[in-house]
Amino acid sequence: MALQTLDIQRRSATTTPSPGVRQTTEVAKLIDISKCIGCKACQTACMEWNDIRDEVGSNAGTYDNPRDLTENSWTVMRYSEVEVEQGKLEWLIRKDGCMHCADPGCLKACPSPGAIIQHGNGIVDFQQANCIGCGYCIAGCPFNVPRISRKDNKAYKCTLCSDRVGVGMEPACVKTCPTGAIVFGSKTDMIQHAEARIVDLKERGYAKAGLYDPQGVGGTHVMYVLQHADQPELYHGLPRDPAISPMVSLWKGVTKPLMSLGLGLVALAGFFHYVTVGPNEVGDEEEEV
Amino acid sequence: MAKSSSVLIKRYTASDRLNHWTVAITFMLLALSGLALFHPAFFFLTHLFGGGPWTRILHPFAGVLLFAGFVGMMLRFWKLNRITDDDRQWLRQVGDVIRNREDRLPPVGHYNAGQKYLFWTMVVCIPLLLLTGVLVWRPYFAPLMPIFAVRLAVLLHAVAAFVIIAGIVVHIYAAIWVQGSVRAMTRGTVTRAWAKQHHPAWYREITK
Numbered sequence: 165m166a167l168q169t170l171d172i173q174r175r176s177a178t179t180t181p182s183p184g185v186r187q188t189t190e191v192a193k194l195i196d197i198s199k200c201i202g203c204k205a206c207q208t209a210c211m212e213w214n215d216i217r218d219e220v221g222s223n224a225g226t227y228d229n230p231r232d233l234t235e236n237s238w239t240v241m242r243y244s245e246v247e248v249e250q251g252k253l254e255w256l257i258r259k260d261g262c263m264h265c266a267d268p269g270c271l272k273a274c275p276s277p278g279a280i281i282q283h284g285n286g287i288v289d290f291q292q293a294n295c296i297g298c299g300y301c302i303a304g305c306p307f308n309v310p311r312i313s314r315k316d317n318k319a320y321k322c323t324l325c326s327d328r329v330g331v332g333m334e335p336a337c338v339k340t341c342p343t344g345a346i347v348f349g350s351k352t353d354m355i356q357h358a359e360a361r362i363v364d365l366k367e368r369g370y371a372k373a374g375l376y377d378p379q380g381v382g383g384t385h386v387m388y389v390l391q392h393a394d395q396p397e398l399y400h401g402l403p404r405d406p407a408i409s410p411m412v413s414l415w416k417g418v419t420k421p422l423m424s425l426g427l428g429l430v431a432l433a434g435f436f437h438y439v440t441v442g443p444n445e446v447g448d449e450e451e452e453v
Numbered sequence: 454m455a456k457s458s459s460v461l462i463k464r465y466t467a468s469d470r471l472n473h474w475t476v477a478i479t480f481m482l483l484a485l486s487g488l489a490l491f492h493p494a495f496f497f498l499t500h501l502f503g504g505g506p507w508t509r510i511l512h513p514f515a516g517v518l519l520f521a522g523f524v525g526m527m528l529r530f531w532k533l534n535r536i537t538d539d540d541r542q543w544l545r546q547v548g549d550v551i552r553n554r555e556d557r558l559p560p561v562g563h564y565n566a567g568q569k570y571l572f573w574t575m576v577v578c579i580p581l582l583l584l585t586g587v588l589v590w591r592p593y594f595a596p597l598m599p600i601f602a603v604r605l606a607v608l609l610h611a612v613a614a615f616v617i618i619a620g621i622v623v624h625i626y627a628a629i630w631v632q633g634s635v636r637a638m639t640r641g642t643v644t645r646a647w648a649k650q651h652h653p654a655w656y657r658e659i660t661k
């Protein structure tokens with residue numbers, strides 16, 4: 165549906181519900197690693213569409229360039245050379261970037277109202293105008309994705325092209341991919357599409373092929389088809405069971421409302437002590453001395 | 454209050470007071486700017502500092518000032534805050550303290566046990582707040598720290614801030630509750646009667 169991304173499902177640092185009557189379709193981007201040839205067209209399309217240009221870095225002996233995600237590189241191709249079977253070299257190329265978690269740690273950690281939002285369709289989007297540059301999103305993210313710009317102290321990451329999706333287009337990386345390794349649609353359709361691909365891969369000898377849609381973060385709106393789904397770490401350290409760190413959950417969970425309440429009660433206890441027991445004044449005969 | 458100076462006793466020098474109020478003012482700035490980021494209910498406090506980004510920028514610098522000031526207070530008041538057996542007894546009788554029945558308590562010296570334990574709470578919390586605060590300080594230090602350290606630090610920072618803010622709320626209330634205390638830190642003096650009633654052991658010591 166056109167403009168469906170304007171619906172906001174969740175907002176950082178907001179304790180009342182966001183508008184939620186409209187039922188919009190959950191979207192997903194599916195990245196089929198077995199079809200990726202590592203051409204980086206998607207990386208380039210991302211730069212073009214979003215008007216971001218990274219510095220020309222230096223070669224570190226791999227094809228990874230830039231070497232990491234930055235505020236100017238919201239997606240980076242990761243090249244891993246692995247031998248899953250002795251003597252059979254495999255080149256696993258993973259398109260790294262925001263996974264658009266259903267339960268986003270960044271949004272949970274963010275202290276600034278509306279600096280991070282989750283659209284009705286599942287896209288997690290940073291609203292830089294509300295960002296204060298504290299970096300809490302970085303602590304919250306289980307995938308090490310958000311980056312803060314040195315130029316403006318605002319956090320940036322992949323938007324899943326929310327501006328394109330909002331007007332019925334696919335993300336720029338999907339549009340440009342020459343092999344069809346990246347597809348985009350409703351999450352249910354993408355899961356179905358993945359299932360067909362997994363059957364195909366299994367027939368071709370990848371017995372452990374599978375879908376990466378980690379449930380620890382409630383599932384993601386960017387999913388991978390992996391040839392070796394039993395070993396996600398092979399793909400440049402893709403986490404096996406990503407979840408919001410327990411330290412972040414503790415910090416942002418019940419502790420804060422409890423501590424806020426505690427402070428209020430301490431102040432109130434003082435006030436009630438004053439109006440019941442009363443102040444401790446110097447006794448009359450003592451004042452005489 | 455028209456009292457002759459003969460009934461007044463010196464409790465804090467001008468330099469003590471200057472030190473105390475530097476720490477108190479920076480503490481207020483820190484508590485207000487910190488709470489602003491602590492829970493959405495307090496986010497409106499960012500308006501006091503010129504918005505969210507300014508709140509985030511100013512807070513850690515105020516923290517460094519507070520720490521510097523607190524080192525001064527620590528050196529000044531360390532010796533006066535040694536915990537004694539009388540202090541432990543005082544704490545056991547905290548019910549009498551709350552009901553204003555001071556006559557039943559062991560004689561209090563320069564500080565009572567409540568004041569002393571607050572001092573030691575600050576001695577633990579302020580360096581901890583500095584350390585954990587620096588670990589999450591952007592853009593200068595946090596990017597250099599491992600993510601595990603940042604997550605732990607931000608949690609400890611919030612807990613330490615809660616403890617110290619609750620402690621200071623009690624501290625401020627105690628100053629109002631025990632009438633005649635505020636002038637000790639604003640004018641530097643207290644009345645003889647105040648000293649005799651609230652800090653009898655200290656009173657005996659300085660008048661003997």
Ligand code: HEM
Pocket residue numbers: 275298480483484486487488490491492508509510511512513514515516517519520579582583584585586587589590591607610611614615617618
């Ligand atoms: C002693 C030096 C201190 C330093 C270097 C420091 C630094 C920081 C930093 C870097 C942050 C993250 C937000 C930001 O970048 O502004 C923060 C948050 C915070 N600070 Fe401090 N701080 C210090 C002391 C204090 C003190 C004394 C208090 C309490 C009165 C306090 C209360 C808080 C609170 C409540 C938060 C929000 C934590 C959260 O969101 O859970 N800080 N501090």
Ligand code: SF4
Pocket residue numbers: 261262263264265268269270271288304305306307308309310321
């Ligand atoms: S991958 Fe990280 S940045 Fe993206 S939604 Fe999940 S927690 Fe947020």
